Amino acid sequence: MTDVNSVEDSRVYQDDHLIRSLVAQYHSPLYVFDAAAIRANCRTVKQAVPYAHLHIRYACKALSLQAVLKIMLDEGMWIDASSINEVHRALIAGFTPEQIYYTGEGATLGVYRDLVERDVLVNCTSIDQIDLLGQAGGTRCSIRINPGEGHGANTQTNTGGPSSKHGIYFDQLDAAKAAAAQYGIRITAIHSHIGSGTDLGHWLRIKDKTLDFARGFPDLDTVNLGGGLPVVYNKTNDQPMPIREWGAALTQSMQEFSAEMGRDIELQLEPGRFLVANAGVLLAEAQAVKSTTNADGSDGFNFVIVNTGLNHNIRPALYGSYHPIRFIAPKDENRGAPRDYVIAGYLCESGDVFTVDAAGNLRPRVMDEIRVGDIMVMAGVGAYVHALKSEYNSMNLPASVMIMEDGTTRMIERRGTLEDVMRREAEVYQDENAPKI
Structure with missing residues (x-):
């Protein structure tokens, strides 16, 4: 297990003979994907976090080809879907509804009814979505919390703070709880994700803030800390995540949090880029x-x-x-x-x-x-x-x-x-x- 997930170290990128043979056989332009690299990345994340109650969801918007989804299924990954079509692509690949988590910024009643009927957990990103889920007959949900700060490689990949459209802002959680109570919806999971390419310090600070929010949800059984693990594209500038230190910190925090809550709380993570870049x-x-x-x-x-x-x-x-x-x-x-x-x-x-x-x-x-x-x-x-x-x-x-x-x-x-x-x-x-x- 290595902390450096550098794209330049790809076996395909370095292999002149393979590259020539691929172009000769399949012509160009051509996308080439490496199954062994995907599997190795999945195992790196799993081994890094020894917490007993862990599920890793692949953020399939990163690369949603059926061949890739089937590798993820084989490696024990679950799915984070951002659209109803991503949900259906995951189902076609063989994932069960329980293994799929839906987080979409937009929503329609028809889509939510489909998700409720299939018993796919909906991660509501606004209070309006909680209302819509209630109209669709939903009885449980997750909510995505904007913790008030974010971090990422640039402004387009920063998914937290007042300039981000993502999630329910942290000072509106009481209103979110009231909306859910109006429809008898149990909030069983909370989610936060602050950006792609963030560093260990920001990751752990948002982890702590998310656990603080989690204490206010009596029906909670799952904390989802999102993704955002950095990938080294440029060895001169990019810094890798110290993956073992990251995993050990998450494990310790979740063990302590479960003990505090008096029950086992599931940890979910949502790497996308890290698994396939x-x-x-x-x-x-x-x-x-x-x-x-x-x-x-x-x-x-x-x-x-x-x-x-x-x-x-x-x-x-x-x-x-x-x-x-x-x-x-x-x-x-x-x-x-x-x-x-x-x-x-x-x-x-x-x-x-x-x-x-x-x-x-x-x-x-x-x-x-x-x-x-x-x-x-x-x-x-x-x-x-x-x-x-x-x-x-x-x-x-x-x-x-x-x-x-x-x-x-x-x-x-x-x-x-x-x-x-x-x-x-x-x-x-x-x-x-x-x-x-």
């Missing part, structure tokens, strides 16, 4: 290499255009996220001296650039000479990359391949087609039973 790479091909010149005649930028873009990984454009990138030649050969390169996508979009900072400024990287036909390998795409993909510019979606534990490969999602892009346009429907509009 380092298990994915994105492969693409260099299709053009070109340069610009500044107005004063000095060198501008050397651009490498690859056959993928923000439609297949939006994180750099959305968050300024860093992903390790390297290029390999189709076959071993000598190359010229290293140069600064900006790696950009193939979309008709100025922001379609992978090597940027959080403000969107170009940040060239020093790499050996790159030529057309070279294979780009981008690490750390297991979390919130495939899940955020789009068909912008009517581009087809990549295929997805899983590297199995024995080293064999299996396609788990076929490459997209124009028919897929257009499948919901009413004008192209050929189905006689399609709605007439």
Whole structure:
């Protein structure tokens, strides 16, 4: 068990022979996922927290492919779902309703009736949702508490404090209890999550605040402390979670809290990114290499255009996220001296650039000479990359391949087609039973 969950250490990212063979067989762009890495990450978290009454829920919004969900099921993970479709995807993968936890910021009566009928625990994120759950016939719920502070890699991943939309603000808990009592709803669980990429100090402080809130709920049987375990994308800047120290602190706190409450209180955790980030790479091909010149005649930028873009990984454009990138030649050969390169996508979009900072400024990287036909390998795409993909510019979606534990490969999602892009346009429907509009 290691504290460093670095995406650069991925066995797929480092294996030139494997990368060449995958591109030759499946073409590019291509998502590649590593089953062994996912399993290892699951076991790391389980081993880190020896608390006897623990369930780990996979935040499946990070990567919801059926092949991944089935690995999670096999590893004993439960599910944190953020939409009704994620609930149904989990059910299709084989999870039972008891193993699924629903946390959605929006809600409809129809969705809540479906969840109540299936006996999926609803984590209410507003007092309005408690009212809606009562109308749907719910008799128990969890509530998500905004503890008044948050922390994360940036403002977009910070999920606590007055600037966050998430959860019921901590000073409104009496109103939440009153709303639940009006419908005879028992609040059996509380939940808090302050952001993705937080550190140990913030994690433990919010843990303590959450346990303080938990003392005010007489029907409580579960405390859910969310996720947010950091992943090392950039070894120069990113700090890992000291996973064993983290797990030991959680275990001690929950043992003491259970003793105080006079009964065993279940601990639930919701890692998403930590379980899958380092298990994915994105492969693409260099299709053009070109340069610009500044107005004063000095060198501008050397651009490498690859056959993928923000439609297949939006994180750099959305968050300024860093992903390790390297290029390999189709076959071993000598190359010229290293140069600064900006790696950009193939979309008709100025922001379609992978090597940027959080403000969107170009940040060239020093790499050996790159030529057309070279294979780009981008690490750390297991979390919130495939899940955020789009068909912008009517581009087809990549295929997805899983590297199995024995080293064999299996396609788990076929490459997209124009028919897929257009499948919901009413004008192209050929189905006689399609709605007439």
